[in-house]
Amino acid sequence: MKVLMLGWEFPPHISGGLGTACFGLTQGLAHTGTEVVFVVPRTYGDEDAAHVQIVGCNQVTGPTMPESTRVEEGAASVDTPGPTGVESTSSPHDPPEDPQPLTESWMDPGVTSPRVLAVSSSLQPYQTAESYREWVASLEDSDAPAEARLPSTPATRRAFTAVEQVLAPFGWSEGAVRFVRQTLGGPDRFELSGSYGPSLMAEVARFATAVGELAQRIDFDVIHAHDWMTFPAGLAVARLLGKPLVIHVHASEYDRSGEDVNWEIRDLEEMGIRQADRIVCVSHYTANILKHRYGADPTRLRVVHNAVTHREQREHYHLEKAIEEPIVLFLGRVTFQKGPEYFLEAAARVIQIEPGVKFVMSGSGDMLPRMVERAALLGIARHVHFTGFLRGRDVERMYAMADLYVMPSVSEPFGISPLEAMALDCPVIVSRQSGVSEILTNALKVDFWDVEDLANKILALLRYPALTQQLTEEGRNEIRRVRWDASAQRVVGVYRELVS
């Protein structure tokens, strides 16, 4: 089985959970003998750079659990570099010495899957329309180009036609398509002040065209596209070459934004969900959202839970705790999606009964100022500590110090952080509105809105040591069984439904 896989990022350059998940999945797929060509967008400092770059092949080292510097998508440690791995490509600020042309060498069957190809694009993971504009504007002041040109070849033109057809039903596509046409083989650098403006969606379309061109030079059986940015590319390739398309939903726009969705992104997700041959999602929780919010066809939906990459050697943090009081921890982005206010409401109830308990909120986000005010208003400011943003080892130390970790997320497609806490022997309470709650048995579960029950369970863990022992001892065994090999097997099963 040969797979053309489209992602947002791949180790070592990762800033979010999607890169970590894609790495784990491709490692698992390699063990099944599946050959994967993994395509990511990546910015180059030099506009003459070949638009496709071979990265690392089998040299990439992925993040491990719990060393992963990332906690949640865009959570406490965003933008920290991933664990060191061998990297043969350049960063945006470090022009490549000698870009490698695409040759047949990457097809060498002796090379371990996946082969990672970086397609030149200014797309970055976890962008919003707003952040993209800001980012492009910042480039304007520097010498770095916003775009790399596409070569004007018959293959590119065929790819472009397919992208045009895919995007035709969308209002935003017109500007995007015109933008792509303009950059297609044009001699000049794209003008940032152009009448259609630089837009994230235009770049998504341009990336799709580039992938479409690349796909014509590769032998594969199935396309596998991760999250919305790559859906137009996946659909275009499917249209162009008649190959089956699997899309993989790690998070929907409703998880990211609540009811305040970006409609362009939401519509792009719906297009992928309605047109793909199979839709893989990371939890039953997400499958339900796709059914009810996007009208996904249940017969094409498949749930494949995420897993964790295990590190053999783990540092120990036994002596980390310097204070006597029990610590209850919230760690993640302080945003609506993560439910920080429910954590504080429960804290207020616990403190009435156990005034000696410390509540720690780690992370930053748009709701942080409101949470500081809320703690004061609840009269528990003395008991609640805000650490701000934690990175790398500090994240692990925080888990190791905590007596229990609470993830009260309002909507969490999967949520890897409880597994990281459990790996450090920290018992966890997770909301039932999370994908990870579906695979965990050695975790306490609450509905995020039921702060009474959350407080009850926090108190139970503080008062009944047998419960903590039970959860940590059994939890340690449980997370060892959460392996990417099993998830990859399920994904292969999905491929086999499409490729005989």
Added chain:
Amino acid sequence: MTAIVFYFQVHQPYRLRRYSFFDIGRDQRYFDDTENARIVRRVAEKCYRPMNAVLHSLVDQHEGRFRCSFSISGTALDQMEQWTPETLESFQALARTGCVEFLGETSHHSLAALFDPEEFALQVNSHADRIEQLFGRRPTVFRNTELVVSNDVAAQAERLGFVGILGEGADHVLGWRSAHRVYRPEGCERIKLLLRSYRFSDDIAFRFSNRAWSEWPLTADRFAQWVHGSPADDRVIGLFMDYETFGEHQWADTGIFEFMKHLPEQVLTNDRFRFSLPSEVLAVEDPIARLDLPHPVSWADTERDLTAWLGNRMQTAANAALYELGPRVRELAAAGVPEFVHDWRRLTTSDHLYYMCTKWFADGDVHKYFSPYASPHDAFIAFMNVLDDLARRSERATVTASPSS
């Protein structure tokens, strides 16, 4: 002659409310009466009453040649009295036929024999009183909660005056010996041990409706042939099972009631076999040998041990905290304050520990988890919160009660 001994277990626990930490000190209603009433009425309708009717007509039809025994926990008797008295009357009607025996057990389906012999004696005696009052005969044969037997448990039952005790015919205890004989537990003088024939019992209780089973569908005729094929020197075949097998575990549409309606006539086609009551078998059969049961054996799971109730840290912690409170609440009862021991005894019901069982999770088989709670951890939390409240209240009660005594 080979005696066929049917024994059916009838039990309902008092399930707890989702008792929160914030209820401690504020709310003394521990039990979920709505749910308990709903369940006992449902089971009465689907199982107890229709099956009682089947058994009653079998006794009538075979003019006493069909007979069977029951053990009904005190909590089940309480719930029937409270919420479905006509069901209790149908059991009493069975008792009046003279062909149905009611066994002794703990009043609260507890594991007190293992942790609190004094409490065990109290529960067994009060249950015997109750059985005698309701069914007209004091039990002489004992069955412990979940068929848990050891040398020590048997010795306790012997001291309480029982002539027989029921046990599991577990391979690891019997070795090469047959479950179809009567034994005497090591260390006992008089009491006799009557064993469950688990293969025959489980054909009815577990495999009957399993379509993947090579013998499905099992007919009364076929089952009787298997029984008739047992060795000629077999003395007794113990068919012990939960009464809920009929209509609740195996639904009516599996044909389980029809199977039972026809089983006696098929078994009785061979003169070697007759249906007997446990006390009748033990009156005529002498133990063929001593059986050493140093560790408790139960009828549960493939392990036939206590791990379903005491297999993890939560269970052992909850059990220890429970029995720690025993002396205090009994002391209060003796001083004229019975309410604490009343609630505490309902907490000794083994089901509360069973709901905390996590052993199914090891192999991912969560479907085996049969409980009113969302998880074993939730079961532990509710139980511990209730116990905490009861301990606080009984502690305070001691203080106020002592000056008057």
